[in-house]
Amino acid sequence: MRRAEETVALSRPPRAVPSASVGSALVAWFDRSRRPLPWRRSHDPYSVWVAEVMLQQTRVAQAMPYYERFLARFPTVRSLARAPLPSVLKIWQGAGYYSRARNLHAAARQIVTERRGIFPQTVDELETLPGVGPYIARAIAAIAFDLPVVALEANGRRVAARWWAERGDVRSTAVTKRLVQDLEGVLPRRHPGRFNEALMELGETVCLPSHPDCPRCPVQEHCRAYAILDDPGSLPRRRRRPPRPHVVAAVVVVESGGRYLVQQRAPTGLLGGLYEFPGGKLEPRESPRTAARREWREEVGSPAPGLTYVGVVHHAYSHFTVELHAFGGRIPLQARPPPQSSQAWVRPEELMQLPLPKATEKIAEMLGIVSDRRAREPSRRRPSG
Numbered sequence: 441m442r443r444a445e446e447t448v449a450l451s452r453p454p455r456a457v458p459s460a461s462v463g464s465a466l467v468a469w470f471d472r473s474r475r476p477l478p479w480r481r482s483h484d485p486y487s488v489w490v491a492e493v494m495l496q497q498t499r500v501a502q503a504m505p506y507y508e509r510f511l512a513r514f515p516t517v518r519s520l521a522r523a524p525l526p527s528v529l530k531i532w533q534g535a536g537y538y539s540r541a542r543n544l545h546a547a548a549r550q551i552v553t554e555r556r557g558i559f560p561q562t563v564d565e566l567e568t569l570p571g572v573g574p575y576i577a578r579a580i581a582a583i584a585f586d587l588p589v590v591a592l593e594a595n596g597r598r599v600a601a602r603w604w605a606e607r608g609d610v611r612s613t614a615v616t617k618r619l620v621q622d623l624e625g626v627l628p629r630r631h632p633g634r635f636n637e638a639l640m641e642l643g644e645t646v647c648l649p650s651h652p653d654c655p656r657c658p659v660q661e662h663c664r665a666y667a668i669l670d671d672p673g674s675l676p677r678r679r680r681r682p683p684r685p686h687v688v689a690a691v692v693v694v695e696s697g698g699r700y701l702v703q704q705r706a707p708t709g710l711l712g713g714l715y716e717f718p719g720g721k722l723e724p725r726e727s728p729r730t731a732a733r734r735e736w737r738e739e740v741g742s743p744a745p746g747l748t749y750v751g752v753v754h755h756a757y758s759h760f761t762v763e764l765h766a767f768g769g770r771i772p773l774q775a776r777p778p779p780q781s782s783q784a785w786v787r788p789e790e791l792m793q794l795p796l797p798k799a800t801e802k803i804a805e806m807l808g809i810v811s812d813r814r815a816r817e818p819s820r821r822r823p824s825g
């Protein structure tokens with residue numbers, strides 16, 4: 441039956457538009473069914489901004505504890521601007537994509553120093569903040585200031601692609617532009633912010649990527665994919681992701697007088713600003729032990745002490761997977777090499793107050809330097825030594 445419908449429907453104009461009442465139907469459903477998520481308690485622009493940044497490339501359930509922790513520690517844009525960057529990275533630890541935290545911090549400082557703490561209110565002004573692109577600017581403008589704009593993220597893009605049975609590449613600029621225009625045509629004038637939230641909510645809870653729950657959908661009658669396809673979940677067409685690169689590295693954990701040597705990564709780039717033990721990637725045909733000795737020599741500027749193999753840690757980051765071979769050693773206090781500019785000899789309790797990549801945290805746990813529980817407790821203290 442649906443096959444026959446599809447044949448008929450495909451002969452219709454390719455871009456038939458869902459009824460304009462789809463917007464109000466969606467908002468009414470949202471008012472009845474929305475989940476009580478922490479970022480919905482307030483529509484103040486700072487909370488909306490933090491939530492939208494945190495939710496980029498992160499699922500709601502995963503982001504929730506980090507959001508609560510971040511807002512508890514930095515409840516206002518001024519408190520965030522005042523904090524040193526390592527404290528911000530520590531609170532962010534585990535949430536991934538650390539450039540987001542660095543940009544939040546830089547943008548908070550910009551708002552406080554250049555705008556006397558007053559949040560920008562237009563899409564154009566919002567886009568001048570570090571890390572704020574078209575989506576986040578539009579989300580803040582719509583949700584916090586109720587401006588009539590469409591903010592299209594992955595969930596909304598998927599829903600819209602199904603409403604209009606879009607067969608093009610939804611990641612392309614041309615298709616995104618078309619979907620935004622389509623959505624602007626059904627945006628309810630009275631509730632643009634709630635419409636945007638509702639669109640995301642529908643994508644998160646009903647119009648799921650592979651298996652949309654169409655029988656439960658409040659706007660089923662407006663959905664062209666539902667009307668014409670056996671499987672509305674086949675749209676939008678999915679691209680196969682390339683496999684993540686795999687990195688094999690050696691890490692050297694050296695203790696001297698009850699302290700461990702750590703170093704801070706460069707402020708930008710992958711895991712930027714986080715602290716880790718000395719070490720690095722294996723060179724072609726190099727063994728982990730040789731790499732460990734070479735890395736120590738290069739980074740510390742003195743020969744490595746006797747090293748014992750401790751074990752291997754595996755971790756999957758968003759952009760790559762790592763396999764870290766850890767080696768332990770000890771240097772007498774009187775022979776301890778002085779730290780280079782980005783390095784510090786820290787006590788175990790200081791180590792766990794620093795922002796650490798997840799894999800470094802796992803190595804510290806494996807070596808018994810800290811307990812698992814302490815590794816997850818952020819604090820405001822800075823390293824010494």
Ligand code: SF4
Nearest residue numbers: 647652654657663672
């Ligand atoms: Fe998504 Fe199905 Fe609703 Fe269409 S009818 S919007 S495919 S859940």
